[in-house]
Amino acid sequence: QSESDATQMDVLIVGAGFAGLYQLYRARGLGFKTRVLEAGTGIGGTWFWNRYPGARCDVESLDYSYSFDEKLQQDWTWSERYATQPEILRYINHVADRFELWPDIQLNTRVARADFDDASNRWTVRTEQGEIFDAQYLIMATGCLSIPQQPRFDGLSDFKGHWYHSADWPEEGVDFSGQRVGLIGTGSSGVQMTPLIAQQAQHLTVFQRTASFSVPAQNEPLDEATIREVKVHYAERRARAREAVTGHYLIANDRSALSVNDDERRAEFEFRWRGAGGGFRMLRAFNDLLSNPQSNRHAADFVRSKIREIVKPPEVAELLCPKDDLPFGAKRLCVDTDYYQTFNRDNVALVDVKASPIIRITPNGLQTTEREYELDAIVFATGFDAMTGALMAMDIRGSGGQSLREKWATGPRTYLGLAIADFPNMFIIAGPGSPSVLSNMVHSIEVHVDWITTLLETARNKAVHRVEAAPAAEEGWVRHVNEVADKTLYPVGNSWYVGANVPGKPRVFMPYVAGVPTYQKIIDGVANNNYEGFALA
Protein backbone atom coordinates (compact mmCIF):
# COMPACT_ATOMS: atom_id res chain seq x y z
CA GLN A 1 0.00 0.00 0.00
CA SER A 2 1.28 3.49 -0.76
CA GLU A 3 0.56 6.74 1.04
CA SER A 4 -1.63 7.97 -1.80
CA ASP A 5 -4.06 5.08 -1.41
CA ALA A 6 -3.94 4.99 2.39
CA THR A 7 -7.13 3.84 4.10
CA GLN A 8 -9.04 6.96 5.15
CA MET A 9 -10.43 7.18 8.67
CA ASP A 10 -11.84 9.92 10.85
CA VAL A 11 -10.74 8.19 14.03
CA LEU A 12 -8.08 5.51 14.29
CA ILE A 13 -7.81 3.74 17.63
CA VAL A 14 -4.83 1.64 18.67
CA GLY A 15 -5.71 -1.24 21.01
CA ALA A 16 -8.88 -3.32 21.45
CA GLY A 17 -9.05 -3.59 25.21
CA PHE A 18 -11.69 -1.99 27.44
CA ALA A 19 -10.56 1.49 26.32
CA GLY A 20 -10.38 0.93 22.57
CA LEU A 21 -13.72 -0.85 22.38
CA TYR A 22 -15.64 1.80 24.28
CA GLN A 23 -13.95 4.56 22.25
CA LEU A 24 -14.98 2.75 19.07
CA TYR A 25 -18.56 2.52 20.29
CA ARG A 26 -18.70 6.23 21.14
CA ALA A 27 -16.91 7.59 18.07
CA ARG A 28 -18.92 5.42 15.71
CA GLY A 29 -22.09 6.53 17.51
CA LEU A 30 -21.31 10.08 16.40
CA GLY A 31 -20.92 9.00 12.81
CA PHE A 32 -17.12 9.11 12.72
CA LYS A 33 -15.55 6.58 10.40
CA THR A 34 -13.61 4.62 12.99
CA ARG A 35 -11.34 1.60 13.13
CA VAL A 36 -9.51 -0.17 15.94
CA LEU A 37 -6.14 -1.74 15.20
CA GLU A 38 -5.19 -4.55 17.56
CA ALA A 39 -1.91 -6.47 17.65
CA GLY A 40 -3.41 -9.62 19.21
CA THR A 41 -5.31 -12.41 17.52
CA GLY A 42 -8.25 -11.51 19.78
CA ILE A 43 -9.65 -8.53 21.66
CA GLY A 44 -9.34 -7.84 25.39
CA GLY A 45 -5.88 -6.33 25.80
CA THR A 46 -4.61 -7.13 29.29
CA TRP A 47 -7.26 -9.82 29.61
CA PHE A 48 -6.26 -11.39 26.33
CA TRP A 49 -2.56 -11.73 27.11
CA ASN A 50 -2.44 -12.43 30.86
CA ARG A 51 -3.77 -15.99 30.85
CA TYR A 52 -1.55 -17.34 33.60
CA PRO A 53 -3.10 -19.60 36.25
CA GLY A 54 -4.96 -17.56 38.85
CA ALA A 55 -5.17 -14.38 36.76
CA ARG A 56 -7.96 -12.26 38.17
CA CYS A 57 -8.86 -8.63 38.47
CA ASP A 58 -8.14 -7.07 41.86
CA VAL A 59 -11.20 -4.80 41.58
CA GLU A 60 -14.62 -6.36 42.24
CA SER A 61 -16.37 -7.58 39.09
CA LEU A 62 -19.56 -5.58 39.79
CA ASP A 63 -17.46 -2.41 39.55
CA TYR A 64 -14.86 -3.51 37.03
CA SER A 65 -17.34 -3.47 34.14
CA TYR A 66 -18.82 -0.88 31.81
CA SER A 67 -21.48 1.42 33.23
CA PHE A 68 -22.44 3.18 29.99
CA ASP A 69 -25.32 0.90 29.09
CA GLU A 70 -27.99 0.05 31.65
CA LYS A 71 -29.24 -2.95 29.72
CA LEU A 72 -25.72 -4.39 29.47
CA GLN A 73 -25.18 -4.22 33.22
CA GLN A 74 -28.61 -5.73 33.84
CA ASP A 75 -28.13 -8.59 31.38
CA TRP A 76 -24.59 -9.61 32.33
CA THR A 77 -24.14 -11.67 35.48
CA TRP A 78 -20.75 -12.07 37.15
CA SER A 79 -20.18 -15.35 38.90
CA GLU A 80 -17.60 -14.29 41.49
CA ARG A 81 -16.73 -11.27 43.56
CA TYR A 82 -13.40 -11.09 41.71
CA ALA A 83 -13.68 -12.18 38.11
CA THR A 84 -11.16 -14.55 36.59
CA GLN A 85 -9.36 -13.65 33.38
CA PRO A 86 -11.48 -16.07 31.25
CA GLU A 87 -14.71 -14.56 32.58
CA ILE A 88 -13.55 -10.99 31.87
CA LEU A 89 -12.50 -12.04 28.39
CA ARG A 90 -15.94 -13.57 27.81
CA TYR A 91 -17.51 -10.30 28.96
CA ILE A 92 -15.39 -8.22 26.57
CA ASN A 93 -16.30 -10.51 23.68
CA HIS A 94 -19.96 -10.31 24.68
CA VAL A 95 -19.73 -6.50 24.54
CA ALA A 96 -18.18 -6.65 21.06
CA ASP A 97 -20.96 -9.00 19.88
CA ARG A 98 -23.74 -7.06 21.53
CA PHE A 99 -22.77 -3.67 20.10
CA GLU A 100 -21.65 -5.16 16.77
CA LEU A 101 -18.17 -3.78 17.10
CA TRP A 102 -16.43 -6.51 15.12
CA PRO A 103 -16.66 -4.98 11.61
CA ASP A 104 -14.52 -2.05 12.81
CA ILE A 105 -11.89 -4.08 14.66
CA GLN A 106 -8.81 -5.21 12.77
CA LEU A 107 -6.84 -7.93 14.58
CA ASN A 108 -3.24 -9.09 13.98
CA THR A 109 -2.21 -5.52 13.24
CA ARG A 110 0.59 -3.82 15.12
CA VAL A 111 1.24 -0.11 14.62
CA ALA A 112 4.88 0.61 13.89
CA ARG A 113 4.90 4.30 13.15
CA ALA A 114 2.66 7.36 13.11
CA ASP A 115 3.49 10.73 11.50
CA PHE A 116 1.51 13.93 11.88
CA ASP A 117 1.30 16.14 8.81
CA ASP A 118 1.10 19.84 9.67
CA ALA A 119 -0.34 20.77 6.27
CA SER A 120 -3.33 18.41 6.34
CA ASN A 121 -3.60 18.08 10.15
CA ARG A 122 -3.85 14.34 9.73
CA TRP A 123 -1.94 11.30 10.91
CA THR A 124 -0.31 8.78 8.63
CA VAL A 125 -0.14 5.48 10.48
CA ARG A 126 1.93 2.54 9.30
CA THR A 127 1.54 -1.00 10.56
CA GLU A 128 4.15 -3.72 10.83
CA GLN A 129 2.04 -5.62 8.31
CA GLY A 130 2.65 -2.88 5.70
CA GLU A 131 -0.72 -1.15 5.75
CA ILE A 132 -1.08 2.63 5.75
CA PHE A 133 -3.91 4.61 7.31
CA ASP A 134 -4.69 8.28 7.03
CA ALA A 135 -6.72 9.57 9.97
CA GLN A 136 -7.75 12.88 11.42
CA TYR A 137 -7.59 11.64 15.00
CA LEU A 138 -5.32 9.04 16.52
CA ILE A 139 -6.39 7.61 19.86
CA MET A 140 -3.95 5.52 21.85
CA ALA A 141 -5.84 2.90 23.82
CA THR A 142 -2.64 0.95 24.22
CA GLY A 143 -2.89 0.12 27.91
CA CYS A 144 -0.69 0.71 30.92
CA LEU A 145 0.60 -2.81 31.43
CA SER A 146 0.90 -4.13 27.90
CA ILE A 147 4.61 -4.42 27.20
CA PRO A 148 5.97 -7.35 29.23
CA GLN A 149 9.37 -6.86 30.79
CA GLN A 150 11.31 -9.57 29.04
CA PRO A 151 13.67 -11.62 31.14
CA ARG A 152 17.27 -10.53 30.61
CA PHE A 153 19.08 -13.47 32.06
CA ASP A 154 22.22 -14.94 30.56
CA GLY A 155 21.90 -18.51 29.45
CA LEU A 156 18.13 -18.51 28.88
CA SER A 157 18.49 -19.74 25.32
CA ASP A 158 20.36 -22.82 26.58
CA PHE A 159 17.68 -23.78 29.11
CA LYS A 160 16.50 -27.31 28.34
CA GLY A 161 13.05 -26.90 29.88
CA HIS A 162 10.22 -24.54 28.92
CA TRP A 163 9.89 -20.95 30.08
CA TYR A 164 6.92 -18.60 30.14
CA HIS A 165 6.12 -14.94 30.86
CA SER A 166 2.92 -14.18 32.81
CA ALA A 167 1.78 -11.70 30.16
CA ASP A 168 2.43 -13.92 27.17
CA TRP A 169 0.93 -17.18 28.35
CA PRO A 170 0.21 -19.99 25.86
CA GLU A 171 -3.44 -19.98 24.86
CA GLU A 172 -3.77 -23.70 25.46
CA GLY A 173 -2.48 -23.32 29.03
CA VAL A 174 0.43 -25.11 30.69
CA ASP A 175 0.37 -28.38 32.64
CA PHE A 176 3.04 -28.32 35.36
CA SER A 177 2.15 -31.75 36.75
CA GLY A 178 5.22 -33.64 37.90
CA GLN A 179 7.53 -30.69 37.17
CA ARG A 180 9.99 -28.72 39.24
CA VAL A 181 8.97 -25.13 38.56
CA GLY A 182 10.87 -21.92 39.29
CA LEU A 183 8.89 -18.67 39.56
CA ILE A 184 10.70 -15.34 39.34
CA GLY A 185 8.76 -12.30 40.52
CA THR A 186 6.46 -11.69 43.46
CA GLY A 187 4.28 -8.77 42.30
CA SER A 188 0.53 -9.22 41.68
CA SER A 189 1.06 -11.78 38.92
CA GLY A 190 3.50 -13.96 40.88
CA VAL A 191 1.34 -13.74 43.98
CA GLN A 192 -1.77 -14.86 42.07
CA MET A 193 0.04 -17.72 40.37
CA THR A 194 1.94 -19.17 43.30
CA PRO A 195 -0.92 -21.08 45.01
CA LEU A 196 -2.15 -22.63 41.75
CA ILE A 197 1.23 -23.70 40.44
CA ALA A 198 2.05 -25.12 43.89
CA GLN A 199 -1.08 -27.29 43.76
CA GLN A 200 -0.15 -28.74 40.39
CA ALA A 201 3.64 -28.94 40.26
CA GLN A 202 5.81 -31.53 41.91
CA HIS A 203 7.81 -28.66 43.44
CA LEU A 204 7.74 -24.88 43.23
CA THR A 205 10.62 -22.56 44.06
CA VAL A 206 9.66 -18.90 44.32
CA PHE A 207 12.58 -16.55 43.68
CA GLN A 208 11.82 -13.33 45.52
CA ARG A 209 13.79 -10.11 45.10
CA THR A 210 11.39 -7.79 46.91
CA ALA A 211 8.60 -8.94 49.21
CA SER A 212 5.23 -7.41 48.32
CA PHE A 213 2.35 -6.54 50.61
CA SER A 214 -0.60 -8.77 49.85
CA VAL A 215 -4.11 -8.73 51.29
CA PRO A 216 -6.63 -11.56 51.02
CA ALA A 217 -9.25 -11.13 48.31
CA GLN A 218 -11.88 -12.94 50.39
CA ASN A 219 -13.20 -13.98 47.02
CA GLU A 220 -16.47 -15.90 46.87
CA PRO A 221 -19.21 -16.81 44.41
CA LEU A 222 -21.80 -14.06 44.01
CA ASP A 223 -25.15 -15.34 45.21
CA GLU A 224 -28.41 -14.53 43.49
CA ALA A 225 -29.66 -12.24 46.23
CA THR A 226 -26.52 -10.07 46.11
CA ILE A 227 -26.71 -9.81 42.34
CA ARG A 228 -30.40 -8.94 42.43
CA GLU A 229 -29.82 -6.27 45.05
CA VAL A 230 -26.94 -4.69 43.10
CA LYS A 231 -28.90 -4.71 39.86
CA VAL A 232 -31.90 -2.98 41.39
CA HIS A 233 -29.63 -0.19 42.62
CA TYR A 234 -26.91 -0.32 39.96
CA ALA A 235 -27.27 3.33 39.01
CA GLU A 236 -26.74 4.35 42.63
CA ARG A 237 -23.72 2.08 42.97
CA ARG A 238 -22.18 3.69 39.88
CA ALA A 239 -23.00 7.17 41.15
CA ARG A 240 -21.24 6.42 44.44
CA ALA A 241 -18.29 5.03 42.50
CA ARG A 242 -17.99 8.29 40.59
CA GLU A 243 -17.67 10.15 43.89
CA ALA A 244 -15.06 7.76 45.29
CA VAL A 245 -11.34 8.55 45.03
CA THR A 246 -10.60 5.23 43.35
CA GLY A 247 -13.64 5.18 41.07
CA HIS A 248 -15.39 2.39 42.92
CA TYR A 249 -17.31 2.72 46.12
CA LEU A 250 -15.63 1.66 49.33
CA ILE A 251 -16.24 2.62 52.89
CA ALA A 252 -13.46 5.13 53.51
CA ASN A 253 -12.53 5.91 57.06
CA ASP A 254 -11.91 9.63 57.35
CA ARG A 255 -9.77 9.48 60.48
CA SER A 256 -6.04 9.49 60.95
CA ALA A 257 -4.45 6.21 62.01
CA LEU A 258 -2.84 8.22 64.79
CA SER A 259 -6.14 9.48 66.19
CA VAL A 260 -7.15 6.09 67.63
CA ASN A 261 -5.63 3.73 70.17
CA ASP A 262 -3.87 0.46 69.35
CA ASP A 263 -6.97 -1.69 69.84
CA GLU A 264 -9.17 0.50 67.68
CA ARG A 265 -6.53 0.63 64.98
CA ARG A 266 -6.10 -3.12 64.94
CA ALA A 267 -9.89 -3.60 64.85
CA GLU A 268 -10.15 -1.34 61.79
CA PHE A 269 -7.36 -3.19 59.98
CA GLU A 270 -8.92 -6.56 60.92
CA PHE A 271 -12.29 -5.40 59.57
CA ARG A 272 -10.64 -4.52 56.26
CA TRP A 273 -8.55 -7.69 56.16
CA ARG A 274 -11.64 -9.88 56.51
CA GLY A 275 -14.00 -7.98 54.20
CA ALA A 276 -14.11 -7.65 50.46
CA GLY A 277 -12.91 -4.64 48.53
CA GLY A 278 -9.39 -5.71 47.66
CA GLY A 279 -6.28 -3.66 48.18
CA PHE A 280 -8.15 -0.40 47.87
CA ARG A 281 -10.19 -1.30 50.94
CA MET A 282 -7.04 -1.61 53.06
CA LEU A 283 -5.69 1.68 51.76
CA ARG A 284 -8.85 3.44 52.97
CA ALA A 285 -8.67 2.05 56.51
CA PHE A 286 -7.45 5.50 57.60
CA ASN A 287 -7.16 8.76 55.71
CA ASP A 288 -3.41 9.24 56.08
CA LEU A 289 -1.91 5.83 55.30
CA LEU A 290 -0.29 7.16 52.17
CA SER A 291 0.73 10.55 53.49
CA ASN A 292 1.96 10.00 57.03
CA PRO A 293 4.92 7.61 57.45
CA GLN A 294 3.92 6.80 61.03
CA SER A 295 0.38 5.87 60.02
CA ASN A 296 1.73 3.88 57.13
CA ARG A 297 4.03 2.01 59.49
CA HIS A 298 1.01 0.85 61.49
CA ALA A 299 -0.61 -0.63 58.38
CA ALA A 300 2.67 -2.26 57.34
CA ASP A 301 3.17 -3.72 60.82
CA PHE A 302 -0.38 -5.10 60.77
CA VAL A 303 0.22 -6.98 57.51
CA ARG A 304 3.59 -8.22 58.77
CA SER A 305 1.88 -9.55 61.90
CA LYS A 306 -0.59 -11.41 59.68
CA ILE A 307 2.23 -12.93 57.63
CA ARG A 308 3.94 -14.14 60.83
CA GLU A 309 0.64 -15.60 62.03
CA ILE A 310 -0.03 -17.46 58.77
CA VAL A 311 3.40 -18.69 57.70
CA LYS A 312 4.69 -21.45 59.98
CA PRO A 313 8.47 -21.57 59.38
CA PRO A 314 9.61 -18.31 61.07
CA GLU A 315 12.50 -17.73 58.67
CA VAL A 316 10.16 -17.99 55.66
CA ALA A 317 7.69 -15.62 57.33
CA GLU A 318 10.47 -13.08 57.92
CA LEU A 319 11.55 -13.27 54.31
CA LEU A 320 7.95 -12.71 53.14
CA CYS A 321 7.62 -9.61 55.32
CA PRO A 322 8.16 -6.47 53.23
CA LYS A 323 11.05 -4.34 54.43
CA ASP A 324 10.75 -0.81 55.79
CA ASP A 325 11.92 0.81 52.55
CA LEU A 326 8.63 -0.19 50.88
CA PRO A 327 5.78 1.82 52.40
CA PHE A 328 2.48 -0.04 52.56
CA GLY A 329 0.55 0.69 49.34
CA ALA A 330 3.33 2.67 47.66
CA LYS A 331 3.48 -0.16 45.17
CA ARG A 332 0.19 -1.66 43.95
CA LEU A 333 -1.06 -3.90 46.77
CA CYS A 334 -1.37 -7.52 45.77
CA VAL A 335 -4.72 -9.20 46.30
CA ASP A 336 -4.43 -12.93 46.85
CA THR A 337 -6.12 -16.19 47.61
CA ASP A 338 -3.94 -18.30 49.91
CA TYR A 339 -0.62 -16.77 48.90
CA TYR A 340 1.02 -16.77 52.32
CA GLN A 341 -0.61 -20.12 53.24
CA THR A 342 1.07 -21.72 50.23
CA PHE A 343 4.49 -21.34 51.87
CA ASN A 344 3.39 -23.88 54.51
CA ARG A 345 3.31 -26.59 51.84
CA ASP A 346 6.11 -29.16 51.71
CA ASN A 347 6.58 -28.73 47.97
CA VAL A 348 7.16 -24.96 48.07
CA ALA A 349 10.40 -23.13 48.77
CA LEU A 350 11.18 -19.42 48.94
CA VAL A 351 14.58 -18.14 47.84
CA ASP A 352 15.89 -14.67 48.59
CA VAL A 353 17.46 -13.44 45.36
CA LYS A 354 18.22 -10.05 46.84
CA ALA A 355 20.68 -11.72 49.24
CA SER A 356 21.88 -14.20 46.58
CA PRO A 357 21.13 -12.73 43.16
CA ILE A 358 20.42 -14.82 40.10
CA ILE A 359 23.59 -15.08 38.04
CA ARG A 360 22.33 -16.99 35.06
CA ILE A 361 19.94 -19.57 33.73
CA THR A 362 21.72 -22.87 33.21
CA PRO A 363 20.70 -25.70 30.86
CA ASN A 364 19.19 -27.51 33.86
CA GLY A 365 17.85 -24.64 35.92
CA LEU A 366 18.97 -21.47 37.59
CA GLN A 367 22.20 -20.42 39.24
CA THR A 368 22.28 -17.89 42.07
CA THR A 369 25.41 -16.64 43.83
CA GLU A 370 24.73 -19.39 46.36
CA ARG A 371 23.82 -22.52 44.41
CA GLU A 372 22.15 -24.05 41.37
CA TYR A 373 18.45 -24.99 41.39
CA GLU A 374 17.36 -27.75 39.03
CA LEU A 375 14.16 -26.83 37.21
CA ASP A 376 11.95 -28.27 34.47
CA ALA A 377 10.12 -25.00 33.84
CA ILE A 378 10.73 -21.32 34.61
CA VAL A 379 7.93 -18.77 34.93
CA PHE A 380 8.77 -15.09 34.68
CA ALA A 381 6.31 -12.86 36.48
CA THR A 382 8.71 -9.96 36.04
CA GLY A 383 6.18 -7.27 35.17
CA PHE A 384 5.88 -4.63 32.50
CA ASP A 385 7.38 -1.54 30.98
CA ALA A 386 4.38 0.22 32.50
CA MET A 387 2.39 3.22 31.32
CA THR A 388 4.83 4.44 28.68
CA GLY A 389 6.08 1.15 27.19
CA ALA A 390 3.41 0.70 24.54
CA LEU A 391 3.63 4.31 23.35
CA MET A 392 7.42 4.25 23.21
CA ALA A 393 7.36 0.97 21.28
CA MET A 394 5.90 2.87 18.31
CA ASP A 395 7.78 5.56 16.42
CA ILE A 396 5.40 8.49 16.89
CA ARG A 397 6.28 11.79 15.18
CA GLY A 398 4.23 14.85 15.94
CA SER A 399 4.19 18.40 14.61
CA GLY A 400 7.42 19.30 12.78
CA GLY A 401 8.56 15.68 12.98
CA GLN A 402 9.07 15.82 16.76
CA SER A 403 9.71 12.31 18.09
CA LEU A 404 7.80 11.11 21.14
CA ARG A 405 10.70 8.88 22.11
CA GLU A 406 12.96 11.93 22.21
CA LYS A 407 10.42 14.11 23.95
CA TRP A 408 9.88 11.50 26.66
CA ALA A 409 13.52 10.43 26.94
CA THR A 410 13.64 11.96 30.41
CA GLY A 411 10.14 10.83 31.38
CA PRO A 412 6.56 11.17 30.19
CA ARG A 413 4.95 14.62 29.96
CA THR A 414 1.27 15.08 29.18
CA TYR A 415 -1.52 17.60 29.57
CA LEU A 416 -4.19 15.98 31.79
CA GLY A 417 -2.83 12.52 31.01
CA LEU A 418 -4.81 12.85 27.80
CA ALA A 419 -2.83 14.88 25.30
CA ILE A 420 0.76 15.80 24.49
CA ALA A 421 2.03 19.19 23.34
CA ASP A 422 3.36 18.99 19.76
CA PHE A 423 1.25 15.90 19.08
CA PRO A 424 -1.98 17.43 17.73
CA ASN A 425 -5.12 15.37 17.18
CA MET A 426 -3.70 12.56 19.29
CA PHE A 427 -5.17 11.43 22.60
CA ILE A 428 -4.12 8.84 25.15
CA ILE A 429 -6.64 6.92 27.23
CA ALA A 430 -5.56 6.53 30.87
CA GLY A 431 -2.08 7.79 30.10
CA PRO A 432 0.66 8.94 32.46
CA GLY A 433 -0.57 11.97 34.38
CA SER A 434 -4.11 10.61 34.80
CA PRO A 435 -5.47 8.58 37.77
CA SER A 436 -5.37 5.47 35.59
CA VAL A 437 -3.71 2.59 37.44
CA LEU A 438 -4.53 4.07 40.85
CA SER A 439 -8.23 3.69 40.13
CA ASN A 440 -10.84 1.30 38.88
CA MET A 441 -9.48 1.21 35.36
CA VAL A 442 -12.79 0.65 33.59
CA HIS A 443 -14.26 3.70 35.29
CA SER A 444 -11.22 5.83 34.42
CA ILE A 445 -11.47 4.60 30.84
CA GLU A 446 -15.12 5.67 30.63
CA VAL A 447 -14.22 9.11 32.03
CA HIS A 448 -11.52 9.58 29.40
CA VAL A 449 -13.46 8.22 26.47
CA ASP A 450 -16.52 10.34 27.28
CA TRP A 451 -14.35 13.44 27.56
CA ILE A 452 -12.45 12.76 24.33
CA THR A 453 -15.70 11.99 22.49
CA THR A 454 -17.24 15.31 23.54
CA LEU A 455 -14.11 17.09 22.37
CA LEU A 456 -14.27 15.37 18.97
CA GLU A 457 -17.91 16.34 18.63
CA THR A 458 -17.23 19.94 19.66
CA ALA A 459 -14.36 20.18 17.19
CA ARG A 460 -16.56 18.90 14.40
CA ASN A 461 -19.37 21.30 15.25
CA LYS A 462 -16.96 24.22 15.29
CA ALA A 463 -15.21 23.10 12.09
CA VAL A 464 -11.96 22.72 14.03
CA HIS A 465 -9.34 20.58 12.29
CA ARG A 466 -6.52 20.69 14.77
CA VAL A 467 -6.66 20.17 18.52
CA GLU A 468 -3.39 20.68 20.32
CA ALA A 469 -2.27 20.91 23.94
CA ALA A 470 -0.30 24.08 24.65
CA PRO A 471 3.25 23.58 25.97
CA ALA A 472 2.58 25.88 28.95
CA ALA A 473 -0.53 23.88 29.90
CA GLU A 474 1.47 20.68 29.73
CA GLU A 475 4.23 22.23 31.82
CA GLY A 476 1.70 23.28 34.46
CA TRP A 477 0.06 19.84 34.55
CA VAL A 478 3.37 18.01 34.93
CA ARG A 479 4.24 20.32 37.84
CA HIS A 480 0.85 19.77 39.45
CA VAL A 481 1.04 15.96 39.11
CA ASN A 482 4.44 15.99 40.79
CA GLU A 483 3.42 18.37 43.56
CA VAL A 484 0.45 16.20 44.47
CA ALA A 485 2.53 13.01 44.37
CA ASP A 486 5.31 14.54 46.46
CA LYS A 487 2.90 15.08 49.33
CA THR A 488 2.40 11.31 49.50
CA LEU A 489 4.51 8.25 50.16
CA TYR A 490 3.83 6.85 46.69
CA PRO A 491 7.08 8.01 45.05
CA VAL A 492 9.11 6.32 47.82
CA GLY A 493 8.21 2.79 46.69
CA ASN A 494 10.60 1.46 44.09
CA SER A 495 7.85 0.30 41.80
CA TRP A 496 6.60 0.46 38.25
CA TYR A 497 4.64 3.58 39.26
CA VAL A 498 7.99 5.39 39.04
CA GLY A 499 9.50 3.21 36.34
CA ALA A 500 11.99 1.80 38.85
CA ASN A 501 11.43 -1.78 37.65
CA VAL A 502 12.87 -1.20 34.18
CA PRO A 503 16.66 -0.79 34.11
CA GLY A 504 17.56 2.63 32.67
CA LYS A 505 13.97 3.98 32.62
CA PRO A 506 13.79 7.60 33.84
CA ARG A 507 12.44 7.84 37.35
CA VAL A 508 9.19 9.80 37.19
CA PHE A 509 6.08 9.22 39.24
CA MET A 510 3.48 8.56 36.52
CA PRO A 511 -0.09 8.31 37.86
CA TYR A 512 -2.11 11.30 39.15
CA VAL A 513 -2.77 10.61 42.84
CA ALA A 514 -5.47 13.17 43.68
CA GLY A 515 -8.27 10.73 42.83
CA VAL A 516 -10.81 10.40 40.05
CA PRO A 517 -13.47 12.90 41.29
CA THR A 518 -10.90 15.72 41.62
CA TYR A 519 -9.48 14.79 38.26
CA GLN A 520 -12.92 14.69 36.66
CA LYS A 521 -13.69 18.16 38.03
CA ILE A 522 -10.46 19.47 36.50
CA ILE A 523 -11.02 18.01 33.03
CA ASP A 524 -14.68 19.07 33.01
CA GLY A 525 -13.56 22.57 33.99
CA VAL A 526 -11.12 22.58 31.08
CA ALA A 527 -13.89 21.56 28.67
CA ASN A 528 -16.35 24.10 30.05
CA ASN A 529 -13.72 26.78 29.73
CA ASN A 530 -13.48 26.41 25.96
CA TYR A 531 -10.86 23.70 26.29
CA GLU A 532 -8.48 25.81 28.28
CA GLY A 533 -4.89 24.83 27.61
CA PHE A 534 -5.73 23.49 24.16
CA ALA A 535 -5.43 25.35 20.90
CA LEU A 536 -8.37 24.58 18.60
CA ALA A 537 -7.79 25.68 15.04
Ligand code: NA7
Ligand atom coordinates in the same frame (compact mmCIF):
# COMPACT_ATOMS: atom_id res chain seq x y z
P1 NA7 B 1 5.28 -6.26 39.05
O1 NA7 B 1 4.35 -5.82 40.11
O2 NA7 B 1 6.14 -5.24 38.40
O3 NA7 B 1 6.20 -7.40 39.69
C1 NA7 B 1 7.33 -7.90 39.03
C2 NA7 B 1 8.10 -8.78 39.98
O4 NA7 B 1 9.21 -9.34 39.30
C3 NA7 B 1 8.66 -8.02 41.16
O5 NA7 B 1 8.58 -8.86 42.29
C4 NA7 B 1 10.12 -7.80 40.75
O6 NA7 B 1 11.00 -7.62 41.82
C5 NA7 B 1 10.40 -9.10 40.04
N1 NA7 B 1 11.54 -9.01 39.13
C6 NA7 B 1 11.63 -8.26 38.01
N2 NA7 B 1 12.83 -8.44 37.43
C7 NA7 B 1 13.51 -9.32 38.21
C8 NA7 B 1 14.79 -9.89 38.16
N3 NA7 B 1 15.64 -9.59 37.16
N4 NA7 B 1 15.15 -10.74 39.14
C9 NA7 B 1 14.30 -11.05 40.14
N5 NA7 B 1 13.07 -10.54 40.25
C10 NA7 B 1 12.68 -9.68 39.30
O7 NA7 B 1 4.50 -7.02 37.87
P2 NA7 B 1 3.19 -7.91 37.96
O8 NA7 B 1 2.98 -8.52 36.63
O9 NA7 B 1 3.24 -8.83 39.11
O10 NA7 B 1 2.03 -6.89 38.26
C11 NA7 B 1 1.86 -5.72 37.48
C12 NA7 B 1 0.52 -5.10 37.75
O11 NA7 B 1 -0.50 -5.87 37.10
C13 NA7 B 1 0.07 -5.10 39.17
O12 NA7 B 1 0.63 -4.10 39.93
C14 NA7 B 1 -1.44 -4.99 39.07
O13 NA7 B 1 -1.82 -3.65 38.87
C15 NA7 B 1 -1.72 -5.77 37.83
P3 NA7 B 1 11.37 -6.12 42.32
O14 NA7 B 1 10.13 -5.65 43.03
O15 NA7 B 1 11.63 -5.30 41.07
O16 NA7 B 1 12.55 -6.28 43.17
